[in-house]
Amino acid sequence: MRYIVSFGPDQVGLTPSIAIFKRLDTLADVPGAPTVTEIPGSGAYQFEWNPQQGDPDIFFQVDGGPSIDGAGRYQEGVVSPEDVYLEAVKTKTDQIPNDLTSRLNAMQANIIRLLGLTKENSVLDQTTFDSRNNLTGGRLRIFGSKSDAQAGVSPLAVYTIAATYAEGTANILTYSMVRDA
Numbered sequence: 001m002r003y004i005v006s007f008g009p010d011q012v013g014l015t016p017s018i019a020i021f022k023r024l025d026t027l028a029d030v031p032g033a034p035t036v037t038e039i040p041g042s043g044a045y046q047f048e049w050n051p052q053q054g055d056p057d058i059f060f061q062v063d064g065g066p067s068i069d070g071a072g073r074y075q076e077g078v079v080s081p082e083d084v085y086l087e088a089v090k091t092k093t094d095q096i097p098n099d100l101t102s103r104l105n106a107m108q109a110n111i112i113r114l115l116g117l118t119k120e121n122s123v124l125d126q127t128t129f130d131s132r133n134n135l136t137g138g139r140l141r142i143f144g145s146k147s148d149a150q151a152g153v154s155p156l157a158v159y160t161i162a163a164t165y166a167e168g169t170a171n172i173l174t175y176s177m178v179r180d181a
Helices: 081-093 100-117 146-151
Strands: 002-006 017-023 037-039 044-048 058-063 074-079 122-129 135-143 155-165 172-179
Touching: 002 074, 100 135, 100 155, 135 146
Parallel strands: none
Antiparallel strands: 002 044, 017 058, 037 044, 058 074, 122 135, 135 155, 155 172
């Protein structure tokens, strides 16, 4: 993990060092404190530390050097194994496709259609029946809202229904529902 500190604008060419590098749980010194290096020409400085799961949190203090007066000379922070986890999460979220919105919109339209096909906000009209009063045809329209269904406006999809029955019975032989629009 890369940790970045800054000592203010235009603070280039410093030679900062880690003054304190201690376990946060026991305040014991941690051997092998990393070296702080400048990110070329930026006035920002970095060090690498790769904590492992189970390692303690580390408190650090970076000394910017005697050319910096006052409280701005020291920058403090905590290095945590959780930082590695958070970086992994960031890496994964950076991989979410840029076109996610269009994908979600397409899924939303299909979900609304599925709701309509389960008879939510749907209207069956233009029905036809045989002599035994069996439904032989009709038009099914599905809508995105109750108010659209009641007004019969802005259908999301229109389907044609056709059914055939065994002669003289209510037993369905074929049933089809085909999307027209």
